[in-house]
Amino acid sequence: MVGAGDAGQPVGELAARLLGDPARAAVVQAHGGLWLGRERVLDAARPAPEGELLTISQPPDGRYAQAAITPEQVLYEDADLIVIDKPAGAYVEATPWDVGGHLLAAVGQLLARRDGAAPPLHLAHRLDRDTSGALVFSKNPEVNPRLQATFAHGEAHKQYLCRCQGAPAQDAYDLSTGHGRGAKGRFRVYPAEEVGRELPQGGGTVKAMRTRLEVLRRDGDSALVRALPATGRTHQIRLHMAHAGHPLLGDTKYGGPAAWRDQPLPYHLLHAELLRMPHPRTGQPLEIAAAPVWWG
Template identity: 55%
Template sequence: MLVTIPITDPGVSLRDALTAALGSEGEAAWLIARGGVWVNGRRVRDPDVRLPVDATVVVQRPPDGIYRDPVVTSAMILYEDADLIALDKPIDTYVEATPWDAEGHLRAALAHFLEVRDGSAPPLHLAHRLDRDTSGVLLLSKAPDVNAALQRAFREGAVRKTYLALCAGLPAFDEIEIETGHGRGRGGVFRVFPHEEIGRALPQGGTVKAMRTRLRVVRRMDDAALACATPLTGRTHQIRLHLAFLGHPLIGDVKYGGPSTWRGVVVQHHHLHAWRLELPHPRSGTALIIESPAPTWANLPDAKTLLAR
C-alpha cells in the first residue's frame, strides 16, 4: 500500500514530516526502521535526515498488512560447505528485501543465524529466487569469488530445477514441453504471450521473452493432479503461468486463477515446492544434488522412486 507525502516545509526531518502526515510518531519510527520509507525514489532509514521542499516521500506498507520476521534454524540447512549454503525455505517468507521491508527476509535471517553460530556472517548472495509462498531448496553463496561461475551455470542451463506442483483439474497430458512468450501486461502483472510474439517490444518497456517448461503428471486424484515441473528458462512465475495457461492453475494460486479452497478447506498459499536442485559445484565442478523433503500436500511416501519414473 502506497502513501505519497509532498513536503512543503523545507528542512523538516523525515521523522517529523512522517509523524505529521500519519498522526503517529511510533508508526513513523516503525516504518522508517523497517525500510518502508522512500525519499525521491531512494530508501531512507535515517529519521533525522532533513528534507528539501521539493522532496516526495513515499510510504510502502505490506500489501497484506503483515510484516514477516523469519527465523533460520540449523534444521533448515539442506547443504553447506565453505562456498555454498542451501536452505529448506518455508512458505510465507520473502527471500530478499521488499519495497516495504528491508529486514523481514530470509537472507537477513540467515546472516543473523550465521553470525550467532560462527561469530560473523559471510557476504551472502542469492543464486536464485523463490516466490513468497513457494517452499523448498533455496541456494545462496557464501564466497564472492564463486558468484560468477554460479550465475553462469544458472544462465547457461547447467542447473536443473525440479518442482512439485499440485494443480487443479486432471490434465489430459502425461508429459508435455511448452514454450510461450513471457512479459508484463499493461497492468504490470506477468502474463503468457503467444509464441510468435517472442522478441516483440512491449509498450511498457522490455520485450516478450521465451518461456519454456517441461511438465510430467506424477499422480492424478479426483479433482487435482500432482506434477513434476522443470523450468527450462528462468522467467518470473514461470511454472504458475504455464499451468494456468494450460487450464490447470496451482491449487491456492488465486493470482493466476487457482482455487482458493480445496476439498472444503481454505488454501492460504499456492502449492508449489522446489524439490530438487542439480548443478555443478561452482568451484570444483563436482555434481551436486540438493533435495528438500516433499511437502505434506504432495502425499509422496516414496518420493524418490515415484519422481524418478
C-alpha cells in the same frame, strides 16, 4: 512530493503527519519503509529536501513477515555455499517495506550465531515468497561469477512439484510460449510467435518461456505435477499451469482456488524439490533435495 513548506523537516515527522499515526510511522520507519526518491531512509531525523518524492511503503496485507532459519533447514553447506529448505510465506530478500524480515538476513543471523560472524552472503537465484524448497546462497564472493553464470546459462537443473486444480488430460507435455508484462504491469503469457516483440511503455520484449510438465498423480479434484522449467522467467510455472487451464491450488493471483478440500490455503502449492548443478569452485556435480511437502 516534498513542498517548500515541508523542506528541511525530519522525514519521520513528515511520515507521521501523512499517516496520521505517529506510532504507525515509527513502525514503518523502523522496518525501512520510508524512501526519498529511490533511496531507502533509515534515519527518521534526516531532513527532507524540497522537490524530492517521499514514499511510504507498507506491507500489502498490513503485516510484517518474520523470517528465521534453523540448522535443521540447512540442506547443504561447505566453505562456498549454503542451501536451505525455504519455507513458504518467506521473502528471500529485502522488500520496499521491510529491510530485515527476509531469508537473506535470517541465514546471516544463523551463521553469525554459530560462527560469531556472517560471511558476505549472496542469493544465487530467487523463489517467490510462497514457493518452498531448495534455495542457494553463496558464502564466498569468489564463486559468485561462476554461480551466477550457472543459473543464467541453464546449467542448473531445477525440478519443482506442484498441485493444480483439476487433472491435465496428458501424462506429459511441453509448453512453449512467450512471457512478458501486460498492460497493467502484471506478468502474462504471450503466443510463442510474439517472442522478440517490443512491449509498450518500456515493458521490454516478449521472452521465450518453456516448461515440461509431468503428471505424477490424479486425485479427482486436483493433480500432482512435476514441472521442469527450461527457462527462468518470473512466475513461469504458475503462468504455464494457469495457461494450461490448471492453475495452482492457492494461487489466486492466476485463477487458482483459495481453498482445498474445505481448508483455506495461505499460499500456492509449489515446491522446489530438487536442484542439480555443478559446484561453482570444483565443477563436481551437486544434487540437493528438499524435504517432502504435506500436500505431495
